[in-house]
Amino acid sequence: MFKHMHRHHCGPRGGGEWRRGPFTVSWEVGGDHDRGRGRGRRMFDGGELRLVVLKLIADETRHGYELIRAIEELTGGAYAPSPGIVYPTLSLLDEMGLVAEQQSDDAKKRFAITEAGQAHLAENQAQVAALIARLTELGAHRERTDGAPIRRAMGNLRMAVQGRLGRGDLDDEKLHEVVAMIDELAQKIERLR
Structure with missing residues (x-):
């Protein structure tokens, strides 16, 4: 597997570089029409999206649509995860006991963080901070450029x-x-x- 370096090149939607030993793989996420899909590297790898979603739920109780909007706002509209990614992530976090469904006045499933979720966030505090910084950096770059x-x-x-x-x-x-x-x-x- 390639290991992610902490260096990011932000084009209109971001990009970066992965290295392992003598091998370097550069990537550039596609243009504005990709909206996080298509060619290039995914915005999140492995458990990164789970950590971002968990952090956003820790900030306030949310449902899937609000999570999509919150991530899109962090990136200044450069990236919005699809419902097909967010809702399974919410289900997984619920199954893991890191979030729990809350009663809601409407038909939408709202989730709140659990004690186990708070502990998981604390264990991964540095990675969470880096992920949020990456998203806000992408948003700041986007705002400056287009x-x-x-x-x-x-x-x-x-x-x-x-x-x-x-x-x-x-x-x-x-x-x-x-x-x-x-x-x-x-x-x-x-x-x-």
Whole structure:
């Protein structure tokens, strides 16, 4: 296996270098359209995503969608993990006894950290700090280089619309309202001088 070096090269979505002995493998995560998928190295390896999710849940009780948004905000919109990665991670953390489902007023499963989860975070404090620093560094780089606030806002809009569509509770009238709001916003942006 290659061992990760602490040196990171941040392109639009990040990149870096892995070394083992005489071998060096450089990587560059794909462009803006990849959203964490496609060519290049994954954003997280092994248990890294579990640690990030656990840290975010330790900060406040959250459900899967909130975790996706929190990670996306840390990176300034440069990376958002897919639900297909986040929800199995939550299930695994729950099975490991590191988080526990909490009662919620809505249908979403909210999770809180357990004592075992707090202990696990404490044992891995340095790695957690490095992971959060890596995400915020990527976000800071993105903000400096390419209109991150607009991309973040667009990502929030996308996630909100996908969330509502995913719940399946939009009747035709509400669906037309959402479409009208998006169309109105697009027209206002086109008219900006």
